[in-house]
Amino acid sequence: QDSKSPNEKLNIACIGTANRAAADIQGVLGENIVALVDVDKNYLDRKLKEIPDARPYADYREMLDAEKGKIDAVVIGTTDHHHAPATIRAIRAGLHVYCEKPLTHTVQEARIIAEAAKEAGVATQLGTQIHAGNNYRRVVEIIQSGAIGDVTEAHVWVGKGWGGGERPEKAEQPPAHLNWDLWLGPAPERPYAAGRYHPAQWRRWWDFGQGTLGDMGCHYMDLPFWALKLRHPTSCVATGPEVHPETCPLGLTVEYQFPKRGDLAPCKLTWYDGNMTPKKVAGERVPGSGVMFVGTEGHMFADYGNYRLFPREKFADFTAPAESIPNSIGHHAEWIKACKDGSPTTCNFDYSGALSETVLLGNVAYRTGEKLEWDAANLKATNTSAADKYISKSYRTGWEVS
Template identity: 40%
Template sequence: MAFRSSRREFLQASAVAGVGFWVAGGVRAEESKSPNEQIQFACIGVGGKGQSDSADAGNSGVVVAICDVDDRTLEGASKRFPNAKKYSDFRKLLEEMGDKIDAVTVSTPDHVHAAAALMAMRMGKHCFCQKPLTRCIYEARLMGQVAREKKVQTQMGNQGTANPALRRAAALLKKNILGTVKEVHVWTNRPIWPQGGERAAEQPVPPYLHWEEWIGPAKFRPYAPGYHPFSWRGWWDFGTGALGDMACHTLNMPYAGLDLRNPVSVQAETSGHNRDSYPKWSIITYEFPANDWRPALTMKWYDGGKLPPKELFTEFEDPKAPTASGALIIGDKGKLYSPGDYCSEFKIVPKDLVVPEVEFERSPGHFEEWVQAIKTGKAAMSNFPDYASPLTETVLLGNLAVWVANEPGVGAKVEWDAVNMKSTNISGLEEIVKPVYRPGYELDV
């Protein structure tokens, strides 16, 4: 441990000696060619989004270890990183390579995020973790706490955070450009995977798949089609449904601009579900309390083909509005509409509304921002303690309302005590907030 700690200081000192700090309008640091000064990465999950995350790691340092539960995926990654040691169990990777790595990327199904990231951070490793940060609210809280305690640099994979348009829109909202905001609408075209049905019949585990490791911390179930490699998102034990999959992207700009933290209640209308697979669609209403600079407001989330009323978009004179996904913020002086998931653009009405110039820090790129955080100690925007963990808590609270609304129609309102992570009016939600983990994957130490 002492060796890695001193190496962390060495990496930061090397960056400071060069052009290490990134600021608005700044320049990118020159990359060192010395192996001792390069960040050494382990990549946990190298398929799907893990393919681009590991590529970013390889472009930012040296990938010394790769891990995946699918041998086909692992072999493909091995061709890209021929010198990296291969693993199918992240625990073994971290145990054996702990003194040889500085940072990890975690790009697994949602249910493995916390187990892998927490083990790495407790060893003092910097961590980039895909969105949503975790599967459960308790895990999100714990990830932020451990990152802060261990003083590691972190970043969640909600890459729209780096968009100049998102940062500008958030800065404008903090300037009250729309006046008093009372209403926010956010929607997605997800799910684009099967959801709301029954489990498929058990089948033999394919020879290339390490099923025990794929299950990881979740309750064990036999292998069947419909989980790996993509459709796990639609199952309560493994994924977070359409809400968890996309809200860390599409809600990101309103969250940043309006401090959408610690909701006091959530209520869902759904198509109904069996509490094993998520519903085909849902509409979730969040209530946020007033904070020290804005009044209380309501946010509505829509998925599965549900959309905000079209008349809310009349002033934008856009026949395509609302698009398949996006965000709309309504104030008493105007509206802000961002089509798409990542706030790469936005529009404000009325057209004669005076839009001031605002200052905001520009990002060198989402992954690069994390790399520079490792080198300089300057936290990335979507770091776990200050940004990603509370965002994920906000997002995942909606799934408590979805759980309650298992019958078609509107479910009961869940009153929420955010500080203590518990409902004040509905019992039986404790295991959704903090599940029981399989032996060998416990999160509390």
């Protein structure tokens, strides 16, 4: 990629135009939006009214062929099962990529994407925009200052429940404005059913989403990943209801063990969601979602916008360390700048690839039903081959990721 001067606008194609994808388009609207892609013609037409000069497409594969040499970057705000097929094709075309979380739908895809991005040297950013806020910065500074001593446990919980349900018995005709075959993309064929997949509900289905862990894990586990410099766990075990072959659990807990990292103590990270979300963590009553760091000298609660140190009496006169992590210029803005001048982004696919792998590994452990002794270098559970079929997946012809 040629670097651009800060005043020269990027030519961007946006894949997905509604809901979160619309927010992502808003985030890059200062650049030239030259192409828009959506499988739903109503959504596409609505966005074209706002950006009439953009060239419309239903299929991002066609768009990437047709726009070769005319675009610098893509923004991907589709459902999770399309993240990797769209991202890998964009990276291999030499394009910069902003992609919604989780980076991919499988553990193996996250590794492929991170390696391809590194090789191509393109600017990347995962859609974990909370990372750009100030609170996570302050929490990272406090944890890394040693205020609560050596952190040996982190608890992360999210009270949503993206799971449950059975496949609808009735096959319905998709509405004329929705290209159902393209919506399915890499996933196995299945009949359309109104309100069951599109929009939003796809999160409940293994074929398209990864339940609450896949949906929210990257936002919340981002904080311990950053503060504790986590990367790959050495083991992972999950507890939940009996595994359903098609839909995700309504509640889950996952225990990850992370090894020593330089001077940092080994750390256990526990995830809880849905009906397994705790009311109390480390002895403190907690809100519906958040993070608790447990250290040798105290513990610390945090969420997107707040933090609190415990025991309260001990930290009553606590003074936070001097701010050392610069404020972000904005999550999308970081990426735009990186596309133009090669500066770093905070959630590039090296960092967020490892984060996404870890998040998705929790569901691999749950579906496998065994504790996984994890060899991250080789993407393999060393103690069982039962995990293999959940680490990667097969694709409908024409949508492969490799």
